[in-house]
Amino acid sequence: MLRRVLAPLLLAALAACGGPGLPTRSQSLAQALQNAPEAMELEPLSVRQELLRELYRAASAQAGQPLEGAFVFPVAQSGAIEGAPAMDPHADLFLTADAGEPWQLVFEGRGERFGEERRDSFQGLSEREAAELVARSLMHLWHLTPSSPVRVERVTGAPYAAAWVDGVLRINPVLLPLAASPAP
Structure with a gap:
């Protein structure tokens, strides 16, 4: 008797489990920015696209x-801090449109270094190469006109995606796998 009752219940419980579903986003943008960039690289493409x-x-x-409060793209110039100019929601940050601007980017600094190994999550580029494309795109989209070399810094765990602070572009490396995942 017990067997007759338990068998259908067990079958119903197993059927309710179902198979694998679509990937769901497990974190907000603010949480993602403060996590390790390697964790973002492991997220499914659809999750990275939604975060972008x-x-x-x-x-x-x-x-x-x-x-x-927290801004995703703060820009500090001449003592004022505000949100960066709006960008096209379909902007491809890997498609630099700097039109040959003579911007000199400097990646050597005393902080964290961008990785040099090529990775699939950056469309076959290294983290440093991806950071250069993103830096040039942001500078163009934000209409920045630096008169001296621009230092590009890697800032893991920052509460922002990228920030411009008087000639220094600070990039949260979590932005790079997001930028490499433009929406179709």
């Missing part, structure tokens, strides 16, 4: 606003 869309939405909402 969320990044662009947040950037549009914060564009030109004075700094209050």
Whole structure:
């Protein structure tokens, strides 16, 4: 008797488990920015694309606003800090459109170093090469006109994706696998 009752219950429980579903996003953009960049590289493409869309939405909402709380793209120039200019939500940060601007980027500094090994998560580029494309794209999209070499710094765990602070572009490496995952 017990066997007749338990067998259907067990079958129903197993059927309810189902198979693997679609990947779901397990973290917010703010959480993702403060995690290790390697963790973002392991996320499914659809999750990275959704986080990139969320990044662009947040950037549009914060564009030109004075700094209050955490911004995804803060820009500090001449003593004022505000959100960077809005970007096209379909912008490809790996497609640099600097139109031959003579910007000299400097990656050697006393902080963290960008990796030099090529990775699939960066479309076959190294982390440093990906950072250079993203840096040039952001500088172009933000209409920056530096008069001296721009130092590009790697800042793991920063609460922002990238920040411009008086001639220094600080890039959270979590931005790079997101930038390498543009929406179709």
